[in-house]
Amino acid sequence: xxxxxxxxxxxxxxxxxxxxxxxxxxxxxxxxxxxxxxxxxxxxxxxxxxxxxxxxxxxxxxxxxxxxxxxxxxxxxxxxxxxxxxxxxxxxxxxxxxxxxxxxxxxxxxxxxxxxxxxxxxxxxxxxxxxxxxxxxxxxxxxxxxxxxxxxxxxxxxxxxxxxxxxxxxxxxxxxxxxxxxxxxxxxxxxxxxxxxxxxxxxxxxxxxxxxxxxxxxxxxxxxxxxxxxxxxxxxxxxxxxxxxxxxxxxxxxxxxxxxxxxxxxxxxxxxxxxxxxxxxxxxxxxxxxxxxxxxxxxxxxxxxxxxxxxxxxxxxxxxxxxxx
Amino acid sequence: xxxxxxxxxxxxxxxxxxxxxxxxxxxxxxxxxxxxxxxxxxxxxxxxxxxxxxxxxxxxxxxxxxxxxxxxxxxxxxxxxxxxxxxxxxxxxxxxxxxxxxxxxxxxxxxxxxxxxxxxxxxxxxxxxxxxxxxxxxxxxxxxxxxxxxxxxxxxxxxxxxxxxxxxxxxxxxxxxxxxxxxxxxxxxxxxxxxxxxxxxxxxxxxxxxxxxxxxxxxxxxxxxxxxxxxxxxxxxxxxxxxxxxxxxxxxxxxxxxxxxxxxxxxxxxxxxxxxxxxxxxxxxxxxxxxxxxxxxxxxxxxxxxxxxxxxxxxxxxxxx
Numbered sequence: 001x002x003x004x005x006x007x008x009x010x011x012x013x014x015x016x017x018x019x020x021x022x023x024x025x026x027x028x029x030x031x032x033x034x035x036x037x038x039x040x041x042x043x044x045x046x047x048x049x050x051x052x053x054x055x056x057x058x059x060x061x062x063x064x065x066x067x068x069x070x071x072x073x074x075x076x077x078x079x080x081x082x083x084x085x086x087x088x089x090x091x092x093x094x095x096x097x098x099x100x101x102x103x104x105x106x107x108x109x110x111x112x113x114x115x116x117x118x119x120x121x122x123x124x125x126x127x128x129x130x131x132x133x134x135x136x137x138x139x140x141x142x143x144x145x146x147x148x149x150x151x152x153x154x155x156x157x158x159x160x161x162x163x164x165x166x167x168x169x170x171x172x173x174x175x176x177x178x179x180x181x182x183x184x185x186x187x188x189x190x191x192x193x194x195x196x197x198x199x200x201x202x203x204x205x206x207x208x209x210x211x212x213x214x215x216x217x218x219x220x221x222x223x224x225x226x227x228x229x230x231x232x233x234x235x236x237x238x239x240x241x242x243x244x245x246x247x248x249x250x251x252x253x254x255x256x257x258x259x260x261x262x263x264x265x266x267x268x269x270x271x272x273x274x275x276x277x278x279x280x281x282x283x284x285x286x287x288x289x290x291x292x293x294x295x296x297x298x299x300x301x302x303x304x305x306x307x308x309x310x311x312x313x314x315x316x317x318x319x320x321x322x323x324x325x
Numbered sequence: 326x327x328x329x330x331x332x333x334x335x336x337x338x339x340x341x342x343x344x345x346x347x348x349x350x351x352x353x354x355x356x357x358x359x360x361x362x363x364x365x366x367x368x369x370x371x372x373x374x375x376x377x378x379x380x381x382x383x384x385x386x387x388x389x390x391x392x393x394x395x396x397x398x399x400x401x402x403x404x405x406x407x408x409x410x411x412x413x414x415x416x417x418x419x420x421x422x423x424x425x426x427x428x429x430x431x432x433x434x435x436x437x438x439x440x441x442x443x444x445x446x447x448x449x450x451x452x453x454x455x456x457x458x459x460x461x462x463x464x465x466x467x468x469x470x471x472x473x474x475x476x477x478x479x480x481x482x483x484x485x486x487x488x489x490x491x492x493x494x495x496x497x498x499x500x501x502x503x504x505x506x507x508x509x510x511x512x513x514x515x516x517x518x519x520x521x522x523x524x525x526x527x528x529x530x531x532x533x534x535x536x537x538x539x540x541x542x543x544x545x546x547x548x549x550x551x552x553x554x555x556x557x558x559x560x561x562x563x564x565x566x567x568x569x570x571x572x573x574x575x576x577x578x579x580x581x582x583x584x585x586x587x588x589x590x591x592x593x594x595x596x597x598x599x600x601x602x603x604x605x606x607x608x609x610x611x612x613x614x615x616x617x618x619x620x621x622x623x624x625x626x627x628x629x630x631x632x633x634x635x636x637x638x639x640x641x642x643x644x645x646x
Contacts, residue, residue, distance in 0.1 A: 025461055052460055058491065060484035063449045067488065070453025070468075073438055074388065076461055078453075097443050098450065105429040106439055107421030108642040142643050166645035 001183040007040045009152035009184045010173070013159040014041070014079065016188075018048040021077060024163055025053040027064060028081035028117075032056045037083040038119055038178045061087050065094035065116065069102065069168075073110040077163060084130045085120035085172060088137075099168040100143030112168045115159070121174040121212060121262050122310055128298035133211075133263035138170045139240040139272070145193060146240040148172045150214035152182040157191030158237060165193055174212035174262070196243035198250070202232030205320050206250040208259045208273055210236040213311065217260065220316035231320060239269050247273065248281050255286040256323040262311050265293030290319045329544060336604045337613065339381060339539050343373040343596055344617040346397045349406060350570075352621050353396065353413060353427075357574040363415045364426045369397035371569035374595035375501050376401035378542025379469060379562075382550045388436040388454045390447030390470040393428050394501075395440030398471055404432040410624040416631040423634040424642065436466075445472065445479030448498070452485045455494040459556075467495040467553040469546075475506025477520045486561070490527040493558035497549045500561065501536065503568035508580045521563035529559050536564030537593045540602070567593060 004012075018024045026044065028036055031054055035042030045051035057064045061082065068078035082088055088095065099112050122131045138146045145167050149155040155173065162169040199214055200221050207217045214235045221231040234250050236242055251257055257277055259270040270291035277289055294309040331339075350368045357366050369376070372394075380389070380401035391398040399409055404420065412419025413427045420432050431439035438454065441447045451470035458466040476482065477500060489496045500520045504511050517523065524531025530552070534545040542564055549560035569590045571578045578586075591597075600610050 023461065055460075058484070058487055060488060062481050063452065063484035063488050066446070066449030066481070066485075067453030067456055070390075070438070070450035070455075071457035071461075072453075073433075073450070074454040074457040074462070076457040093443050093446060094449070098441075098446060102439065103645065104642045105421060105425040106431040106433070107419070107424045109421065109431055109433040110438070111645055113645075145644070 001185055003181050004152050004184045006152040006155050006173075006177040006180045006182070007038060009156040010159050011040055011044065013156040013163075014044055015047050017160055017163045018044070018053060023075060024077045024079060025055065026079045026081070027055040027057050027068065029057050029059055029064070029083055031081065036081055038175065040178060041081070061090040062094050065091040066098055068114045069094060069098045069112055072112045072114045073102065077113045079115045079117065079163060081117040083119065085118040085134050086129050086132050088118060088134055095138070095144070095170070096141045100141045104143060111166045113166045115162045115169045115171050117171045117173060119175045119178070120172050121176065122299060122306060123175040125301050125303055125306060127301040131299040133172070133261065135172055135239050136263060136267060136269045139269055143168065144240060145169045145238065146172070147193060147238045148211035149177070149237065150211055150235050151177075152180060153184045154191060154235070154237065156184055157189050158193070161190045161193050164190070169193070172211060176212055180215070191237065193238050194241040194243060196234055196236045196246040198232065198246070199235040200231065200233040202230040202254065204230045204254060205256040205258060205323055206232045206234060206254045207316060207320065208234045208236065208247055208250075208257065209261070210239060211262075213260050213262060216311070216313045217316055220313040220320070223313065223317055224320055229320065229324065244276060244280075248277070251277050251281045252284045255284050257285070257289045258316060258319040258323055259289060259291040260311055260316050260319065261293045263293055264296050265291060266296045268293045287323045290323050292316070292319045331540065331604060333605065337609070339377055339543070340596070340599055340605060340610060341613050341617060342377040342381070342401055343539060343599065344614045345406065345620065346373040346376065346400050347596060348614070348617045348621040349396060349400060349409070349624070352625055354570070354574055356625070362413060364413070364428070366413065366427045366574045367394040367572065368570040368574060369394055371590055371594065372501055372503060372536065372566045373397055374539035374542055375499065375536045375564045375566060376471070378539045379497075379499055379546040381543050382546035383467070383469065385435055387466050388438050388451070388468045390438055390451040390468070391440040392447065392471055392473060392476070393440060393442055393444065394473070395430055396427065399430050399432060399437050399440070402432070402437045403435045404437060406620060406624040407627040410628040411631050414628040414631070415633060416628055417634040418631040445476040445481045447472065448481050448485030451496050452489050452494055455489070455496045456492065459495055460492070465495070465554045467497060467550055469497045469499055471499045471501060473506065474500065474502045474504065474511040474515075474520060475509070477523070478506075478515060486523070486527045486529070486559070489559040490529050493556060495553035495556075496559045497546065497553060498559060498561045499546075500563045501566055502563050503566045505568045505572065507572045508576070519563060521561055524561040529561060531561040531563065533563045533565065536566035537595045537598050539595060539599060
């Protein structure tokens, strides 16, 4: 194990996969000059010894996504990067009609093995066009997979799996993760897509989260522990497919559930979790599920307004207190 | 350019492809109006020379991206008409096992990467396939994207033309200028008479060709293919044609007069124009047509004899297992 930032760990994942498989290439706007929006591709072409496999794209999001679909159908494994998740709506046809449906519509001819990396979430006053968490949009589309890592080690293992996976993967990475440090195994490893992990064992309440919310939930759980509450934290890792079995097992154990995300609460992925828990584990629930997320508002720029849209450990703690009361 | 002398065999092949498309589409029209075909169909009658001429200039391992009006492209690239018919009828033996139908028909084994229900959805897919082939796989395959005049007004057109030109991708943009964007006359929503003029903005060749003359289309495509294969980049070909049928089968066509359309068809029918060149005797053309008519009759018989996809497997192919 060694300590690495998320940026370093995922850079290594890219490098290892590009060295392992010559059909993997990376394309994004500004991927060379500053190494991408978070500097997470700096020197990648040189590191793999093939600068032709790291391509600067024009500011043409539809061309970036659709060319990746076409290249995948021709046999490649593109990794493209949208710079910010809010560029995704520019190319919804390419993602939801072309990438997601091609294999099915064509009766199994062709595979759309591609990864769409999307830095997302609130970092600092970037305003409504650079901060949305859009995972629920894509979890609603059959044919796409949606992966949301929570730490450097998770990011590396999940990105490697996403690249090797034969399906189109939307890979959301919270912008604040890139500087996060954590232990990363030295040896080769991958993390399976569709399998949640119990990030913290507990018995009084299940906190179900993914992505950046995992570290926030763990922080909340520590505070709760001091108050005598044993909170279990489930890191979903992927929201499509999502690991119903692990979630329901935790719910059956604790009987109390908080679902939290940074995306707006209305129609967020928490609604799917909460509804499924209600449908399949109602008898185990001691109190109704509480789900928390951002208010139903475009993320404002002004710092104190932006703060009102964050889902922080204190919000998780107060949600836990609600389900315990 | 040196004048190409066509052998009888080449001419026969071109005529047979066009006639196959014509009889295929006539059958689809009849069966669709009779309510026998499930789903939405768009016909290629009158435009046969474009797909035929372009695909004759391609190898089997070259790739094409098609449109919602895609049967002609599929046949011209070499798809089996039995399996095409079965697909349009929604049968298990169809090219896409009944999951695509007319608007999403595809045959990857011959480089036909799919019809597309989204107008203007194919350009960048073709550019991506070309990028893969040129930059990473390092082979000399070319990609063709067919598109209508209406589709030329999508923003995707600009993005694809720009990247194809910037990276000298082996892509050929084939515009089927059939004068109608669904029910709207092309010029009502665009102030540019010739779509090929737009090529100038990307510093690539833009050529106009008579889309009713299969030989002219073939020659334009051949030049574009040679340019693409030799690494010089894309070409925009504008093939002038006319949409003889409605936008879809069942279109009431309130926006135009039937007799005018019929007159245009009589004057520009690509099969008739072929015959006028007297490269093949009429009797031989008649024989070819009789053979095509019979092949299509059998394709329909085949499709009718096949079963619908097994309901239990309908989730198959949403994800790769």
